[in-house]
Structure formats: structure tokens, C-alpha cells
Amino acid sequence: MRVDYGTRRTIVISSPELAKEIMMKHDLEFSGRFTPFVLEALNQHEFAMAVLPMGDKWRQLRRICKEHIFTPQKVQATEGLRQDKLRQLRDYLEECSNSGTSVDIDKAMMVTSLNMLSNTLVSMDFAGYSSAANQEIRDTIEQAAHIGTTANPADYLPFLRMFDPKGLQRRARACYVKLLAYLEDIVGKRMKQQLNHQSNDLLQVLLDLHQQNELTLEEVTRLLLDLVLDGGESISFILLWIMAELLRDPKIMARVKNELRETVGEEREVVESDIPKLSYLNAMIKETFRFRNGAPFLVARKAEADVEISGYTIPKGTSVLINIKSITRDPKVWPNPDTFDPERFLHNNIDYRGQSFELTPFGSGRRVCPGIPIAHPTLHLIVAHMVNSFDWKLMDEMPPNMDDHDCGLVIRLVNPLKAIPIKNK
Numbered sequence: 001m002r003v004d005y006g007t008r009r010t011i012v013i014s015s016p017e018l019a020k021e022i023m024m025k026h027d028l029e030f031s032g033r034f035t036p037f038v039l040e041a042l043n044q045h046e047f048a049m050a051v052l053p054m055g056d057k058w059r060q061l062r063r064i065c066k067e068h069i070f071t072p073q074k075v076q077a078t079e080g081l082r083q084d085k086l087r088q089l090r091d092y093l094e095e096c097s098n099s100g101t102s103v104d105i106d107k108a109m110m111v112t113s114l115n116m117l118s119n120t121l122v123s124m125d126f127a128g129y130s131s132a133a134n135q136e137i138r139d140t141i142e143q144a145a146h147i148g149t150t151a152n153p154a155d156y157l158p159f160l161r162m163f164d165p166k167g168l169q170r171r172a173r174a175c176y177v178k179l180l181a182y183l184e185d186i187v188g189k190r191m192k193q194q195l196n197h198q199s200n201d202l203l204q205v206l207l208d209l210h211q212q213n214e215l216t217l218e219e220v221t222r223l224l225l226d227l228v229l230d231g232g233e234s235i236s237f238i239l240l241w242i243m244a245e246l247l248r249d250p251k252i253m254a255r256v257k258n259e260l261r262e263t264v265g266e267e268r269e270v271v272e273s274d275i276p277k278l279s280y281l282n283a284m285i286k287e288t289f290r291f292r293n294g295a296p297f298l299v300a301r302k303a304e305a306d307v308e309i310s311g312y313t314i315p316k317g318t319s320v321l322i323n324i325k326s327i328t329r330d331p332k333v334w335p336n337p338d339t340f341d342p343e344r345f346l347h348n349n350i351d352y353r354g355q356s357f358e359l360t361p362f363g364s365g366r367r368v369c370p371g372i373p374i375a376h377p378t379l380h381l382i383v384a385h386m387v388n389s390f391d392w393k394l395m396d397e398m399p400p401n402m403d404d405h406d407c408g409l410v411i412r413l414v415n416p417l418k419a420i421p422i423k424n425k
């Protein structure tokens with residue numbers, strides 16, 4: 001399909017074969033995010049990875065992420081930081097269980113996954129469960145994610161840019177300035193402590209690279225900002241859908257629980273080395289990515305020159321959108337695509353890490369999400385913990401309302417998902 005928006009031409013790709021050609025063979029540059037003009041306006045964010053074309057700076061940051069930050073060894077070394085956060089989640093859920101209070105699953109998932117990420121990165125909590133906790137940073141990250149996925153008329157009608165019609169540029173700038181100042185402060189304090197204290201987190205890795213003149217301090221902070229912005233909300237987003245699917249279908253919930261009982265038992269906590277043994281849980285998470293992936297499109301690409309794919313020419317300057325939602329709901333690709341069925345993943349090797357073009361929630365090719373080594377264990381650990389340690393009773397005993405609504409460029413649950421945890425006897 002080809003759509004002309006005045007001077008901007010957009011093509012939407014909806015087949016795994018063509019998506020593979022775009023992401024692997026042609027490896028088109030990002031054209032910014034869906035709202036490139038919001039981000040272009042932000043000098044503060046000018047060399048963040050997600051808005052960078054494939055220039056030298058992007059290549060350097062990408063290499064650093066791959067070789068130094070998100071290596072299996074480095075991520076494994078931070079497991080203790082994530083386990084601590086699981087314990088905090090357990091304490092919070094136990095409190096709710098003892099008092100019979102319902103848990104707002106969205107908030108609980110956001111606090112847990114954000115703190116797991118922030119502790120992996122900088123050994124600090126960015127949010128708290130209690131209503132008295134300071135939620136300023138969490139709220140700012142949520143706001144930035146919301147702005148980044150809000151459709152901006154100025155992306156398609158560039159002359160509107162100077163009017164900032166929805167106030168997106170102004171609001172985005174305020175979020176970035178706040179987050180950048182917060183991270184600068186963390187980096188500054190750590191530099192002072194460094195003299196007598198080494199940490200086990202990824203900031204330490206970045207500061208070691210700074211010592212070796214691989215990164216300036218400014219680059220360290222901006223790389224952190226990019227990781228916080230890109231990773232901050234995305235894990236909790238899919239966690240909410242996973243929990244909604246589990247609460248909606250007691251049979252699937254029971255099967256996940258049985259697998260956990262057989263593999264882990266009730267006496268100990270789930271640890272990351274359990275994950276490869278939890279094949280049904282893994283299938284359930286993959287199926288949620290297939291069925292409920294919140295963002296229909298990957299980051300927009302741009303043809304820098306005319307590109308030939310499968311006999312078609314994509315003219316220079318065209319924006320290319322890969323519609324992963326239509327691929328994952330295509331009956332030619334997936335039998336019974338409108339049925340939620342984790343079983344379908346038990347008998348094949350389809351994975352979500354960028355090798356199977358039927359399922360690419362993290363993208364693929366050189367611009368595949370670098371956060372997968374953190375997102376993968378975090379998702380499994382949190383869900384396994386929620387299911388293995390507690391039974392769940394929905395607030396009004398009714399299956400959750402799974403209606404979603406299009407909120408800009410992502411799809412969210414209409415009603416908050418609330419349930420009471422009941423501690424295992």
C-alpha cells in the first residue's frame with residue numbers, strides 16, 4: 001500500500017518476507033520515531049541512539065551496547081540487583097494479600113520492571129509501591145513514553161511544526177530536561193564515590209569506558225537517558241497484557257502454575273537459570289507478544305535512495321513502516337490468528353529475538369532492540385513470581401475487560417486491571 005501525505009510518502013509493509021528484506025538486506029535507517037519532529041527539536045537528545053541515523057556516533061554507541069553493556073556476562077552479573085526487586089514485589093504483594101487490598105496490576109508492573117531496569121543500570125529505585133513514595137521520575141518516563149507514541153500531525157504536515165499543535169515538543173522537552181538533569185546528578189555523584197567504591201551495575205561499565213577514553217561523561221549520561229526512555233515503559237506494557245491474559249483464562253494460569261511447581265517448587269524463589277526450563281511460560285509470553293503487541297509498527301525507516309524489494313521500487317525519501325500487528329494477525333502466516341493459544345509455540349522454534357520475521361516485537365537486523373538481554377529475563381522473572389507465589393482473585397469476579405483502545409500509536413487496556421493476591425498456603 002502507498003500513501004501520500006503531501007510531500008511525505010509512506011509505505012506500509014505487512015508481510016514477513018518483505019519485512020525481512022527491509023530489516024536484513026537493505027537495513028534502512030530509522031527516520032526518527034513516529035514523531036520525528038518532536039525529537040528533532042530536542043538538542044538535548046540529539047545523539048541518542050533511537051534518533052540517530054547510522055552515523056559514526058550511532059555505530060560507536062551501538063558497539064558499546066553490544067560489546068560492553070548487554071553481553072550475557074554483564075547482564076548475568078546484575079542478576080542479584082533484579083532479585084532484590086523481586087523480593088520487594090513479594091513484600092508488597094504479601095502486604096496486599098494480608099490486608100485483602102487489590103493490586104493495580106499496571107502500576108505494580110511499572111514499579112517492578114522500572115526498578116529492575118534502573119537498578120541494573122544505576123543501582124537505584126526510580127519508583128515505589130506506596131502512594132507516599134516520590135513517583136516524579138516514574139511519571140516523567142510514562143509521560144515521555146506517552147508523548148513519543150502520540151500521533152503528531154506535524155510529522156505529516158511539516159508546516160505545522162512551528163505551531164507545535166498538540167504541545168508535544170514543549171512537553172517532550174520538559175520531560176527530557178528533567179530526566180537528563182536527574183541522570184547527570186546520578187553520574188556526578190557516582191564519579192565522586194568512585195574513588196573508594198566500585199558498583200556492580202551498568203553505569204560502572206560505562207564509567208570504566210569513560211576512564212579508557214571511549215566515552216565522554218556527556219555521552220554516558222545521554223546513553224543512560226536513551227536506555228531509560230526506551231526500556232522504561234516497554235516491559236511493563238507487555239507485562240500488563242500477559243497478566244490480563246492469565247487472569248482471563250484460568251486454564252492457562254493453571255498450566256503456567258503447574259509448570260512452575262514442577263520446575264521450581266514453592267519453597268524457593270524463581271531464578272534466571274530456571275527460565276530455559278519454563279517452556280510453557282515462555283510460549284505464553286511469546287503468544288502475548290503475537291496477540292497483544294501494543295505497538296502496531298516498528299520504528300519508521302527511511303529510504304535514503306531508491307530501494308528495490310521483490311520487484312517493487314521504494315522511491316528515495318519514502319518512510320517505511322513495518323506493520324507487525326498485521327503480520328501477527330495474518331491467517332496466511334498464523335493458523336487461527338484471532339485465538340490466543342500458547343500451544344502454537346510449543347512445537348516450533350519461532351522466537352521473538354529478531355530471527356523469525358513472523359514475530360518481531362523487538363525489531364530485527366542492525367537496529368534490533370539492544371535491551372532484549374534485560375527484557376527477556378525481567379519479563380519471565382516477574383510473571384513467574386506473580387504466578388508461583390500467589391493465587392489471584394479478580395476484583396469483581398468477572399473476567400477482565402480485554403477491550404483495548406488505540407491511544408495514539410499504541411494499544412492499551414480500557415479499564416485498569418485490579419486483582420487481590422492470595423498467598424499460597
Ligand code: HEM
Binds near residue numbers: 235367
Ligand atoms: C518488552 C520490552 C521491549 C520491547 C518490546 C522493545 C522493543 C523495541 C523495538 C521494536 C525497537 C525498535 C527496533 C526496530 O524498529 O527494528 C527498540 C529499540 C530500542 N530499544 Fe527496546 N524494547 C524493549 C525493552 C528495552 C529495554 C529494557 C531497553 C534498555 C535497557 C531497550 C532499549 C532500546 C534502545 C536503546 C533502542 C534503540 C536502538 C537503535 O536506535 O538502534 N529496549 N526496542
